[in-house]
Each structure stands twice: as structure tokens, then as C-alpha cells.
Amino acid sequence: MKTKQDIAGPAVVVKPGAKLLLSGIDPRATAGLVKAEAKAETERDAEAIDKLQDRLYAEGSRALLVVLQGTDTSGKDGAIRAVFNRTGPIGVVVTAFKAPSADELAHDFLWRIHRAVPAKGMIGIFNRSHYEDVLIAKVKKLAAPDVIEARYEQINRFERHLSETGTAILKFMLHISKDEQRQRFDERLHKREKQWKFNPGDLEDRKLWPDYRAAYETMLARCSTEHAPWHVIPADRNWVRNHAIGRIVRQTLERLDPQYPKPDWKPEDFVIS
Amino acid sequence: MKTKQDIAGPAVVVKPGAKLLLSGIDPRATAGLVKAEAKAETERDAEAIDKLQDRLYAEGSRALLVVLQGTDTSGKDGAIRAVFNRTGPIGVVVTAFKAPSADELAHDFLWRIHRAVPAKGMIGIFNRSHYEDVLIAKVKKLAAPDVIEARYEQINRFERHLSETGTAILKFMLHISKDEQRQRFDERLHKREKQWKFNPGDLEDRKLWPDYRAAYETMLARCSTEHAPWHVIPADRNWVRNHAIGRIVRQTLERLDPQYPKPDWKPEDFVIS
Numbered sequence: 402m403k404t405k406q407d408i409a410g411p412a413v414v415v416k417p418g419a420k421l422l423l424s425g426i427d428p429r430a431t432a433g434l435v436k437a438e439a440k441a442e443t444e445r446d447a448e449a450i451d452k453l454q455d456r457l458y459a460e461g462s463r464a465l466l467v468v469l470q471g472t473d474t475s476g477k478d479g480a481i482r483a484v485f486n487r488t489g490p491i492g493v494v495v496t497a498f499k500a501p502s503a504d505e506l507a508h509d510f511l512w513r514i515h516r517a518v519p520a521k522g523m524i525g526i527f528n529r530s531h532y533e534d535v536l537i538a539k540v541k542k543l544a545a546p547d548v549i550e551a552r553y554e555q556i557n558r559f560e561r562h563l564s565e566t567g568t569a570i571l572k573f574m575l576h577i578s579k580d581e582q583r584q585r586f587d588e589r590l591h592k593r594e595k596q597w598k599f600n601p602g603d604l605e606d607r608k609l610w611p612d613y614r615a616a617y618e619t620m621l622a623r624c625s626t627e628h629a630p631w632h633v634i635p636a637d638r639n640w641v642r643n644h645a646i647g648r649i650v651r652q653t654l655e656r657l658d659p660q661y662p663k664p665d666w667k668p669e670d671f672v673i674s
Numbered sequence: 675m676k677t678k679q680d681i682a683g684p685a686v687v688v689k690p691g692a693k694l695l696l697s698g699i700d701p702r703a704t705a706g707l708v709k710a711e712a713k714a715e716t717e718r719d720a721e722a723i724d725k726l727q728d729r730l731y732a733e734g735s736r737a738l739l740v741v742l743q744g745t746d747t748s749g750k751d752g753a754i755r756a757v758f759n760r761t762g763p764i765g766v767v768v769t770a771f772k773a774p775s776a777d778e779l780a781h782d783f784l785w786r787i788h789r790a791v792p793a794k795g796m797i798g799i800f801n802r803s804h805y806e807d808v809l810i811a812k813v814k815k816l817a818a819p820d821v822i823e824a825r826y827e828q829i830n831r832f833e834r835h836l837s838e839t840g841t842a843i844l845k846f847m848l849h850i851s852k853d854e855q856r857q858r859f860d861e862r863l864h865k866r867e868k869q870w871k872f873n874p875g876d877l878e879d880r881k882l883w884p885d886y887r888a889a890y891e892t893m894l895a896r897c898s899t900e901h902a903p904w905h906v907i908p909a910d911r912n913w914v915r916n917h918a919i920g921r922i923v924r925q926t927l928e929r930l931d932p933q934y935p936k937p938d939w940k941p942e943d944f945v946i947s
Binding site for chain 2: 455
């Protein structure tokens with residue numbers, strides 16, 4: 402039976418190998434969610450995630466990696482705050498991947514990614530990720546086509562390795578409309594405390610919108626796997642985005658069901674002087 | 675005029691060079707604080723710290739390093755949660771220093787510390803720190819006396835370098851009574867979800883209580899400086915501990931007064947198509 406608890410709202414899980422058109426997913430979808438209820442539920446999910454992470458840490462044998470991808474202004478930071486601030490910086494490590502350094506470029510593209518995966522017991526969040534190497538790298542032709550072509554399978558093998566060695570992986574593509582992005586850029590242009598986030602170069606990426614969409618669709622088709630599924634998250638409404646991600650993260654941790662380890666001692670073995 | 679805003683409660687700032695006896699500071703001190711009010715104030719401070727960190731990040735030229743030291747069960751994790759969860763994992767990086775690895779031991783003792791200092795715009799928190807190298811290392815004679823003796827000044831030079839290059843430093847020693855520690859260990863022995871935190875070896879450290887106190891007192895006398903002051907935080911009461919730390923962190927960030935940078939463009943320069 403599907404209960405309310407099982408509904409992740411309007412998120413779309415990409416079936417392995419399935420070709421999906423982003424134009425078929427409404428960025429403003431709510432799947433019947435009501436704002437106030439959804440926000441309250443997200444807070445409860447964040448609390449539950451905090452408790453589950455404590456168990457994950459105590460158990461000490463597995464980790465969770467959350468990959469966030471999405472165009473500028475798609476709300477990656479906002480989603481992290483809504484879902485993971487309750488857990489806080491002790492249990493969660495966020496890595497924001499920028500343009501690679503000279504040292505990083507001197508290695509294969511997964512080298513810096515591997516260094517940043519979460520330790521056992523931790524939740525790791527990638528704000529952008531190795532998927533930039535098949536997104537911006539493809540759209541801006543930063544590598545030869547056959548090099549990029551090979552990366553999809555290289556990524557799948559890498560993620561399979563992480564999965565086999567104890568890291569659960571969730572991937573979220575934050576899906577906003579071009580119109581919503583215009584409004585958010587407009588806000589960055591005019592709001593004093595948001596202006597620092599505006600980078601004129603971001604408008605160049607906006608001109609390449611159709612190319613990015615195509616690159617995203619290829620990525621979703623090639624790299625959604627059983628062990629590391631892609632989810633497309635309608636993200637024009639922040640509260641829908643937060644609700645969907647919080648729900649899926651919580652359900653995943655509940656499925657992992659980490660356990661406090663049984664001590665190999667008895668309380669009565671010790672006298673505290 | 676000292677207003678309510680300026681009171682950090684019962685925290686004691688160690689004056690550079692001053693010799694202080696821990697026996698003279700009551701771990702249960704409240705300095706007249708009332709629990710409910712203090713907790714509410716800590717929440718407001720945590721909100722303010724979040725906003726200040728956003729400005730620190732936007733400004734992008736300075737960082738804040740918070741060092742937490744204290745015996746087992748002194749509440750380092752709890753303090754981090756109360757003061758920094760509001761800011762969350764995007765703005766705060768926590769590093770818990772454990773026994774050094776072979777690779778770390780192959781370098782000088784500050785090598786791993788330097789690698790972990792916060793990047794510009796970030797708040798870095800050390801859960802334990804380079805001070806272990808003059809605490810446990812001294813008590814358990816992990817290095818020769820003259821090697822340890824030299825470290826106080828090495829630490830001061832290192833912290834001065836960080837301070838001169840843009841990192842503000844706050845150091846907190848969480849001061850609990852031996853009796854309070856007994857109660858907290860007792861809880862770890864018996865509470866199912868806390869048992870994993872109990873390490874029989876911790877009781878060995880407890881037996882060395884007077885030696886640790888002496889090592890702490892030397893550390894406070896030798897390494898409290900204008901640019902990196904030590905604060906002794908009465909920590910038998912969690913809410914007093916959280917309040918004192920939150921208050922001092924907030925005041926320090928307010929003094930730094932980070933500013934959103936002025937853009938070198940005008941909003942009307944751009945048309946978002």
C-alpha cells in the first residue's frame with residue numbers, strides 16, 4: 402500500500418537506459434502537494450535525517466553520497482540548507498566543485514572526485530560534480546568528443562565501485578524553466594545581498610540553454626543506474642524541490658537502516674572512579 | 675556602556691601570559707544567566723552567525739577558525755550543533771583530529787593542521803586540534819620534554835601567521851568537573867544510543883585527570899595571545915556552554931563586520947534574454 406509517507410512528490414526517477422525528454426517534465430509541478438504541509442513535512446524529514454545520520458555514523462561502515470546538478474540559480478544551495486542544516490556540519494560534508502586546478506587537470510577527471518567522497522558514517526554532498534565533465538565539457542567542447550563519450554561508462558564504473566564498497570548514491574538534477582532562471586538572475590542583479598552571486602559569464606551559459614538541455618538528457622539516459630539513480634526534481638518552486646529531495650534522502654536512509662553497534666562489553670565491567 | 679548584548683556569560687578570557695588555575699573557575703557557573711532566556715538567546719545568536727557567515731563568504735577575503743578543546747564528554751559536538759547547525763554544512767567545515775596517521779607522523783605536527791584550516795569565506799571548526807600535541811603528548815610522554823616545550827612557541831608563530839593572513843582565531847577550552855564527567859560516562863555506559871561513544875581507554879585518561887589539568891593550565895598560560903585568545907568555558911551545564919560560545923563567536927564576527935562586495939557592474943549593463 403502506498404501511504405502518504407511514500408510519496409516523494411513530483412520527482413521523476415530515471416529508469417536505467419530510458420530516454421527522457423526534459424520538455425516532458427513540468428518544472429512547476431507540485432503533484433498535488435500543498436505548500437504549508439510540504440514545508441512542515443520537509444522539516445520533519447530533516448529531523449529524521451539527522452537521527453538516521455547519527456546511526457549511520459555510529460554504525461561506521463557505510464556512507465551516503467548526494468550529487469546535486471543543475472544550471473545556475475537552480476537552487477542547489479537552498480536545497481542543501483533545507484534538507485541538511487538540521488544534521489549540521491558534523492555529519493555532512495559539502496564539496497562545491499569549481500573549474501579544476503592545474504593539479505587536478507594533471508590527473509584523470511575522477512581523481513579529485515574520489516578524494517572528496519564521504520568517509521564511512523558521513524553524508525557527502527556534491528554541489529556540482531564529475532557530471533560537469535559531460536555537461537560543460539561537452540557543451541563548450543573542453544575535451545574531444547570520443548573522450549567525453551568514454552566518460553559515461555567510466556562514471557558508471559566509478560559509481561558502481563563506490564556502491565559496492567559501501568557508499569549509497571543519490572543523484573538529483575534540479576530542473577528549472579528558462580523563465581524562472583530569468584527571474585532569479587534579475588533578482589541577483591538588483592538585490593544588494595545577492596549581487597555578489599552574479600557572474601556575467603553565467604549569461605553566456607544561458608545562451609547555450611538548448612545545448613545544456615541536450616547534454617543533460619544524454620547524461621540522464623546514460624548514467625542512471627540501479628545503484629546510483631538520477632532523479633529529476635521540478636525546481637521552479639523551492640518548497641517542492643526541498644520536499645522531494647528531503648523525502649528521497651530520508652527514504653534511502655531508512656532503507657539502509659543503520660544500526661547502533663552492540664558493545665563488546667557490559668556496563669558492569671566498568672567502575673568509574 | 676556594557677549592555678546585555680556584550681555579556682558572554684561566565685566565559686573567562688585568558689590574558690596573554692597570565693597564569694590561571696582551573697580550580698578557580700567553577701564548571702557550574704552561570705553568571706546569573708537563566709536557562710530559558712539563554713537558550714533563546716543562543717538561537718538568536720546562531721541565526722545572526724548564519725547571516726554574518728553569508729557576508730563573510732560573499733566578501734571572500736577572510737576566515738574564522740574556532741578551536742574546541744576539552745576532555746572526553748566535555749560537549750564539543752553539542753556546542754558545534756547548538757551554535758553552527760543554523761549556518762549548516764555549506765558555510766562550516768568541522769575537522770575532528772584523531773590519532774595521527776603514519777603519513778601525518780612523517781611530517782611536523784602542524785602539517786595536518788595547516789591543511790585543515792578554513793578557506794576564505796568559511797568558518798572552520800577544530801574538534802580537538804594541534805593542542806593535543808601539548809596535552810596528550812605531554813601527559814603520555816609521546817615526545818621528548820624539550821620537543822614539547824618548543825611547541826608552545828611554534829604554535830604561537832603558526833597562529834600568528836594565520837591571523838596575519840586573514841584568519842581570525844577563537845579558542846575554547848570546555849571546562850567540566852570530574853564529577854560531571856563521571857555522570858556523562860555513566861550515561862554512555864547505559865544508554866543504548868550512546869554506548870558506541872564509550873571507549874574503555876577513555877577511563878585511562880580519567881585516571882590522569884590532574885596531569886591533564888596541569889597540561890591545560892600550561893597551555894592556557896603559554897598560548898593565549900591577542901590574535902588567538904583562549905577562553906575557558908564553564909561546561910557542566912550545556913546551555914551555559916552553548917550560550918557563551920555562541921555569544922563570543924557572534925561578537926567576533928560582528929567585529930570583523932564582513933561586507934557584501936560592491937559589484938563592478940551596473941544592473942542596467944545586462945539584458946537577460
